[in-house]
Amino acid sequence: MYTQGLNQATENGGPEDADRLARFQAKIDREEKIEPNDWMPEAYRQTLIRQISQHAHSEIVGMLPEGNWLTRAPSLRRKAILLAKVQDEGGHGLYLYAAAETLGVSRAEMVDRLLGGQARYSSIFNYPTITWADVGAIGWLVDGAAIMNQIPLCRCSYGPYARAMIRICKEESFHQRQGYEAISRLAEGTAEQKRMAQEALDRWWWPSLMMFGPSDADSAHTSQSMRWKIKRFTNDELRQKFVDATVPQARLIGLEPPDPELRQNEESGHWRFGEIDWSEFNEVLAGNGPCNRERMAARRKAHADGAWVREAALAHARKTRARAAAGA
Amino acid sequence: MADTLTATYALRLGDDALILSHRLSEWVGHGPELEEDIALANTALDLLGQARMLLSHAGECEGRDRDEDALAYGRDVMDFSNLLLVEQPNGDFAQTMMRQFLFDAYAVELWPRLSASHDEILAGIAGKAAKEATYHVEQSAAWVVRMGDGTEESHARIQAGLDLLWPYASEMFEADEVEVTLAEKGIAVASSDMQVPWQTRVEAVLEDAGLAPPQGAGLRTGGRQGRHSEHLGHLLAAFQFLQRAYPGAEW
Numbered sequence: 001m002y003t004q005g006l007n008q009a010t011e012n013g014g015p016e017d018a019d020r021l022a023r024f025q026a027k028i029d030r031e032e033k034i035e036p037n038d039w040m041p042e043a044y045r046q047t048l049i050r051q052i053s054q055h056a057h058s059e060i061v062g063m064l065p066e067g068n069w070l071t072r073a074p075s076l077r078r079k080a081i082l083l084a085k086v087q088d089e090g091g092h093g094l095y096l097y098a099a100a101e102t103l104g105v106s107r108a109e110m111v112d113r114l115l116g117g118q119a120r121y122s123s124i125f126n127y128p129t130i131t132w133a134d135v136g137a138i139g140w141l142v143d144g145a146a147i148m149n150q151i152p153l154c155r156c157s158y159g160p161y162a163r164a165m166i167r168i169c170k171e172e173s174f175h176q177r178q179g180y181e182a183i184s185r186l187a188e189g190t191a192e193q194k195r196m197a198q199e200a201l202d203r204w205w206w207p208s209l210m211m212f213g214p215s216d217a218d219s220a221h222t223s224q225s226m227r228w229k230i231k232r233f234t235n236d237e238l239r240q241k242f243v244d245a246t247v248p249q250a251r252l253i254g255l256e257p258p259d260p261e262l263r264q265n266e267e268s269g270h271w272r273f274g275e276i277d278w279s280e281f282n283e284v285l286a287g288n289g290p291c292n293r294e295r296m297a298a299r300r301k302a303h304a305d306g307a308w309v310r311e312a313a314l315a316h317a318r319k320t321r322a323r324a325a326a327g328a
Numbered sequence: 329m330a331d332t333l334t335a336t337y338a339l340r341l342g343d344d345a346l347i348l349s350h351r352l353s354e355w356v357g358h359g360p361e362l363e364e365d366i367a368l369a370n371t372a373l374d375l376l377g378q379a380r381m382l383l384s385h386a387g388e389c390e391g392r393d394r395d396e397d398a399l400a401y402g403r404d405v406m407d408f409s410n411l412l413l414v415e416q417p418n419g420d421f422a423q424t425m426m427r428q429f430l431f432d433a434y435a436v437e438l439w440p441r442l443s444a445s446h447d448e449i450l451a452g453i454a455g456k457a458a459k460e461a462t463y464h465v466e467q468s469a470a471w472v473v474r475m476g477d478g479t480e481e482s483h484a485r486i487q488a489g490l491d492l493l494w495p496y497a498s499e500m501f502e503a504d505e506v507e508v509t510l511a512e513k514g515i516a517v518a519s520s521d522m523q524v525p526w527q528t529r530v531e532a533v534l535e536d537a538g539l540a541p542p543q544g545a546g547l548r549t550g551g552r553q554g555r556h557s558e559h560l561g562h563l564l565a566a567f568q569f570l571q572r573a574y575p576g577a578e579w
Contacts, residue, residue, distance in 0.1 A: 060362070063356065063357040063365075064357050067356050067357035067358075070353045070354070070356055071350060071353060071354055071566045071567060072566055072567065072569050072570060073570075074401075074570035074571060074574075074577075074579035075397050075401075075571075075579045076346075076376065076379070076380050076383075076396050076397055076400055077380075078579055079353070079376060080373065080376050080377065080380070083353055083356070083369055083372055083373050083376065084373060086356050086357065086369060087356070087366055087369035087370060087373065090356075090362060090365050090366040090369065091366060093362060094362055094363070094366065097362075132570055132579075185578065185579060186579075189577055189578060189579075190574065190577050192574060192577070193574070193577055298357070298358065301358070302357070302358040302359065302360070305358075305360065305420070305421075306359065306360025306361055306364075306421065307360075308479065308481050308482055308485070309360035309361070309364075309421045309475070309482070310360060310361055311478065311479050311481075311482070312474055312475050312478025312479050312481070312482030313474050313478065314478075315477075315478040315479045315482070316473070316474040316475075316477045316478040319477060319478075320477075
């Protein structure tokens with residue numbers, strides 16, 4: 001990967017590129033931020049565009065499963081919390097797209113790639129929200145897993161991404177606590193509510209573990225991204241952190257993750273968990289998850305239905321400018 | 329001591345905010361552009377916040393031990409007293425924004441006046457809502473103009489929205505005994521005071537947008553008395569589902 005990146009970077013450059021690359025890496029090694037106007041290898045730029053836009057798309061598609069319960073939240077307080085949360089996700093999408101735009105790609109291009117099926121989003125959002133407990137489970141587990149991934153990104157070598165992540169992480173951690181509070185309420189509620197909570201944990205547990213991506217041995221991007229300090233921990237390290245944090249939270253409220261092999265290692269304190277079914281992960285990634293088609297159809301419909309609105313806004317802006325020019 | 333009149337009045341305003349907030353929340357994740365998605369959610373949140381305070385206040389005035397959730401989730405259609413305008417379906421973005429504009433232009437007249445209410449709680453809620461209504465109407469009026477002036481298609485759509493919703497506007501200015509009595513006591517705002525300023529603002533925006541209200545479209549009314557359109561029942565069926573399916577559960 002590294003050699004390949006270097007070759008790509010030298011293609012349009014010259015003999016200085018090896019030096020530039022060394023200076024670039026030295027800057028990263030000194031923990032200095034790379035800023036939009038700084039020179040960067042093309043592979044670094046492309047890696048970030050891929051990662052940040054994927055993250056932005058995940059926020060936007062992620063509005064759908066929880067948005068599914070906006071009209072059915074069981075109390076006005078829960079409705080307000082959920083509305084604010086889904087709105088936050090839209091806001092995260094907005095600044096992530098803006099961060100990616102500093103790398104020379106437009107939001108329209110990124111959205112086209114999402115709607116055209118070339119860009120990915122987190123596959124967790126291809127699972128359905130069937131009951132109200134799923135809203136709590138998403139906050140607790142999905143946002144919980146996202147935070148594990150995202151806190152190290154606050155120190156990412158690319159300045160605009162790192163800064164966007166600081167605010168995002170604050171909000172995500174709030175969401176995680178709200179989700180846990182919501183599912184705790186169910187777990188201590190009536191038998192029916194408790195069943196709802198356990199059943200949501202049963203469905204979301206394994207997909208949440210898969211959110212960290214393939215095992216280190218099978219991960220295509222890890223080593224180069226770590227050298228570039230885009231990534232600070234490996235997928236397996238983060239997954240372990242998540243399991244260690246989450247198992248005690250589940251047990252505290254009387255819920256049990258659906259893994260008969262779950263055991264705490266007395267020496268290390270780590271929770272050992274069973275084998276992840278990667279065939280399911282790969283199926284969802286390939287577009288065959290329970291809601292892949294629905295999620296993309298909803299995004300495409302919103303975009304298509306909104307086309308005339310966007311055209312109207314542009315036409316009005318053009319006319320306003322023309323009138324101002326004629327009047328001036 | 330129960331104050332049925334103030335309870336009824338607060339409930340009306342609370343129901344308006346609650347039902348319109350719910351309609352806007354249906355858009356979230358499906359807006360025409362990300363910024364608008366966020367703006368719709370934001371307005372929905374403001375309205376929900378108003379609704380919660382108004383319903384809580386109505387419950388306290390009523391003195392029947394009903395909190396915001398008991399009132400929101402425990403009443404059937406005939407006991408909701410919102411304007412028919414706010415329960416009308418979203419339709420396209422033009423219809424949503426026209427509904428919003430007609431309502432915001434009313435809210436921006438209502439809340440500053442009500443912030444002088446002799447009912448201190450109502451006055452406090454109104455003071456907060458007045459600030460929110462100011463930017464809501466800025467947003468919705470700007471969209472009405474953009475769509476009216478934009479393209480042939482957007483003009484046709486926003487005019488269709490106006491044609492559809494115009495008949496619901498007059499209900500905002502209907503006074504009844506509840507309002508008249510409370511207005512005399514300095515607790516409520518007399519709707520008739522707001523009609524002319526509302527009309528002036530609406531006409532100015534419609535003119536900027538190149539739109540004209542329909543002629544002879546008739547009037548639709550009845551919401552304040554619990555006589556609603558068919559749409560409200562469907563809205564409540566989704567909204568109240570969990571509270572109905574699991575009576576007595578805490579969420």
